[in-house]
Amino acid sequence: MNHKELIASMAAKLNAPKSVVADLLDTTVTTCTELLVENKTIGFQSFGNFEIRKKEERLSVHPSTQVRTLIPPKLVVNFKQSNILKEKxxxxPHHD
Amino acid sequence: MNHKELIASMAAKLNAPKSVVADLLDTTVTTCTELLVENKTIGFQSFGNFEIRKKEERLSVHPSTQVRTLIPPKLVVNFKQSNILKEKxxxxPHHD
Structure with a gap:
């Protein structure tokens, strides 16, 4: 489900105009992005936490050419699911 | 920043009552949880995608006792950050 479909689905649930839901979702995204850029952890109750993690420098070897490349360290967003979500x-059934 | 602080911060930004923002965030969480349980991917524009991944069965060895345990396969939520978020x-600076 993409962003637009999510807005429509939530607007129906909340019985609210799509424009209001779109504004609120966009603000959620911008607020979360700002917090992550400030290296803050964000907690969504019953869903999970977002935090910034540092991926260390690593050596990558091309499977066919065997050429070795040094991948620099980088910051990535890590999402840790809540226990409630884990239980659900x-x-x-395991989808194969 | 926890759930309550996030609501207060967004309510201030949107100049909207906290109760309205709280309803929206709760609906966002329940909608996303329902979609993930149906094994659907969710896309938040400029932020990232959530999807369900299957973690395969694996053998775990206790570092001190060397006891070997078979960890059963499980489903986990995977978050893939958008290119926009990656760029930001x-x-x-890399926090050490």
Whole structure:
């Protein structure tokens, strides 16, 4: 489900205009992005936490040419699911 | 920043009542949880995508006792950051 479909689905649930939901979702995204750029952790109750993690420098070897490349360290967003979400996924059939 | 602080920060930005923002965030969480449980991917524009991934069965060896345990396969939520978010993190100083 993409951003637009999500807005429509939530607007229906909240019985609110799509424009209001779109504004609120955009503000959620900008607020979360600002916080992450400030290296802050964000907690969504019953869903999970976002935090910035540093991926260390690593050596990568091309599978066919065997050429070795040094990948510099970088910062990535890490999402840690809440226990509530973990429980909900436990009883699902495993999709192969 | 926890859930409550996020609501207050967004309510101030949107000049909207906290209760309205709280409803929206709760609906965002329940909608995303329902979609993930249906094994659907969710895309937040300029932020990233959530999807369900299957972690395969693996053998774990206790570092001190060397006891070997078979960890069953499980489903986990994977968050893939958008290129826009990736770019914003690129110019940040690396926190050690």
């Amino acid at each position: 996924l436990k009883d699902l | 993190l690129k110019d940040l």
